[in-house]
Amino acid sequence: SDHQLTYPASPEHMDWSSHYPAFVLENSQEQIDAESEANVQTGLAVKRLKQDIEVADIGCGFGGLLVALAPIMPDTLLLGMEIRTQVTEYVQERIKALRAQHPGQYENAACLRANTMKFLPNFFKKHQLSKIFLCFPDPHFKARKHKARIVSTTLNSEYAFVVRPGGIIYTITDVEDLHNWMAQHFNAHPSFERVGEEEQEADECVKVMRVETEEGKKVERNQGQKFVALFRRLEDPPWR
Numbered sequence: 001s002d003h004q005l006t007y008p009a010s011p012e013h014m015d016w017s018s019h020y021p022a023f024v025l026e027n028s029q030e031q032i033d034a035e036s037e038a039n040v041q042t043g044l045a046v047k048r049l050k051q052d053i054e055v056a057d058i059g060c061g062f063g064g065l066l067v068a069l070a071p072i073m074p075d076t077l078l079l080g081m082e083i084r085t086q087v088t089e090y091v092q093e094r095i096k097a098l099r100a101q102h103p104g105q106y107e108n109a110a111c112l113r114a115n116t117m118k119f120l121p122n123f124f125k126k127h128q129l130s131k132i133f134l135c136f137p138d139p140h141f142k143a144r145k146h147k148a149r150i151v152s153t154t155l156n157s158e159y160a161f162v163v164r165p166g167g168i169i170y171t172i173t174d175v176e177d178l179h180n181w182m183a184q185h186f187n188a189h190p191s192f193e194r195v196g197e198e199e200q201e202a203d204e205c206v207k208v209m210r211v212e213t214e215e216g217k218k219v220e221r222n223q224g225q226k227f228v229a230l231f232r233r234l235e236d237p238p239w240r
């Protein structure tokens with residue numbers, strides 16, 4: 001259950017400084033300006049980062065994708081979001097250990113406990129993200145459980161809000177029915193189009209996503225199939 005989870009009232013209320021200490025703005029005029037502007041609005045004293053998070057791994061599990069992507073995208077802030085407390089703590093410890101072993105690296109990755117089915121726009125501003133990963137989401141096989149799937153018409157509108165035009169939603173699953181469900185829901189959504197196979201296969205992140213998540217490794221061991229689909233966030237029509 002997630003009733004003890006807390007959420008920032010808005011993205012401006014979120015203090016990311018403990019998650020990305022290497023990216024906290026120095027005590028410069030730039031910081032004072034950024035802090036005073038945002039903090040006047042929220043009435044809070046929040047340490048601001050030099051840049052925004054751009055990549056979210058939703059339901060990140062044990063963090064395999066996060067720690068594989070971090071060194072590949074060293075200048076981009078990556079966030080894993082996971083609902084299970086112990087799993088979140090495991091990923092946080094994993095990142096802490098990697099930072100200690102490799103000074104200067106993995107500073108751009110962090111993991112936060114959250115129920116991403118609720119309040120995603122409380123964490124991210126409109127069009128903040130360039131990529132969202134939905135890797136091996138829980139399939140919720142039974143029809144009466146489909147409402148628990150993390151792809152739905154409603155949630156896709158939240159993804160459309162937080163992802164910028166041109167941004168990509170990455171999906172992978174070993175459950176063909178869920179793959180079809182995700183494709184159907186994203187295809188039906190006016191803010192998304194499916195990315196063609198050639199572009200998909202040329203994407204470095206797809207290669208990483210296929211092999212680096214813990215669930216993906218399990219599927220590999222069991223010689224299961226992996227279904228991949230990418231969806232591009234389209235420009236909003238001018239009349240909106």
Ligand code: SAM
Nearest residue numbers: 059060061082083115116117135136213214215
């Ligand atoms: N993405 C990881 C991988 O590929 O190894 C984990 C896949 S696992 C099958 C699904 C994960 O999503 C679990 O760790 C689960 O706790 C998490 N999860 C399920 N619902 C969630 C929600 N609403 N918010 C955040 N995480 C969620």
